Amino acid sequence: MNILRPKGLKIITVFPYFYAKPDNPMPYENILVEPQHAPHIALIRLNRPKELNALNLQLMQELRNALKSLDADEDVRVIVLTGNERAFAAGADIKEMAGRTAIDMLKIDQFSTWDQIKKTKKPLIAAVSGFALGGGCELAMTCDMIIASETAQFGQPEIKIGVMPGAGGTQRLTRAVGKALAMEIVLTGRFINAEEALKAGLINRIVPAEIYLAEAIKFANQIAQMSPLATQLAKESVLRSYDGSLEEGLLYERKNFYMLFASEDQKEGMNAFVEKRNPEFKGK
Ligand code: CAA
Secondary structure: OOOOOOOOOOOOOOOOOOOOOOOOOOOOOOEEEEEEEEOOEEEEEEOOHHHOOOEOHHHHHHHHHHHHHHHHOOOOOEEEEEOOOOEEEOOEOHHHHOOOOHHHHHHHOHHHHHHHHHHOOOOEEEEEOOEEEOHHHHHHHHOOEEEEEOOOEEEOHHHHHOOOOOOOHHHHHHHHHOHHHHHHHHHHOOOEEHHHHHHHOOOOEEEOHHHHHHHHHHHHHHHHOOOHHHHHHHHHHHHHHHHOOHHHHHHHHHHHHHHHHHOHHHHHHHHHHHOOOOOOOOOO
16 A cells, blocks of 8 residues: 555554644634644644534534634644544535525525635645545545545545535546546445545545644645745645636746745745755745
């Protein structure tokens, strides 16, 4: 199996509430938020363990609010989103939705809260262990990168409960893994494991279950060392390749590249290279 298992790294078992500090400053009921889990890295943990982190309306509203405030927090450069060892999230909350009519669904428009996730300017890394199904898979795919534990399972099983993906699954999965596999996953509800997800291009890497979160934080830390301005514009530009034509995407990328030459970080980064030293980025 293609797993990164860093040599000499101590294996620890991550207890599900390990990161739930008692002084969690934000009053959320369904998520745990640590704005400074590590320098410049915020951690959001989905926290409905009994329901396998099923994404009910309130959880998604809390997630939207947390992302908005972390995006505005200048000390935060990268955000890691995780669940627990058994489940990242097993989908939208079926029990909450089961009795709704089409009119209820239109009026509640629950997926509109997801738009904020898409709008997050800072890099968002999903650290996935266990189930990432339906809305859980869609949530992971809405993040910019996915670090998966060797236990991760991805799927869009909505077809088995008489519906279909509703929060981007048919679009993002198809772009990530191609039409053939996306059709199979969406039409049969089959789960794919981490190995298959890696081969298909859905995830960035597989890491041992015991350290999946620590590895995601390490990965986030690598990105947090870069200029926050360059990171934001580079992320925006990569996402633009999803939305429009290649031509539009190329123009967008070029404009952002030129614009970065107005920043101190560009001067610092290039000068540091020439002077053979490490750059000190300030986000200016
Ligand atoms: N919504 C609400 N509750 C859920 C849930 C969900 N999506 N997924 C799991 N749960 C609940 C279960 O009902 C169960 O609750 P109780 O203990 O009260 O019975 C608890 O979580 C534990 O689940 P299981 O006992 O089923 O655990 P398992 O290990 O036997 O099976 C599973 C795990 C395969 C993930 C199974 O729970 C399952 O199939 N879940 C539903 C997956 C699904 O269909 N997701 C798509 C939802 S629709 C959607 O997401 C639409 C969209 O596009 C946004």
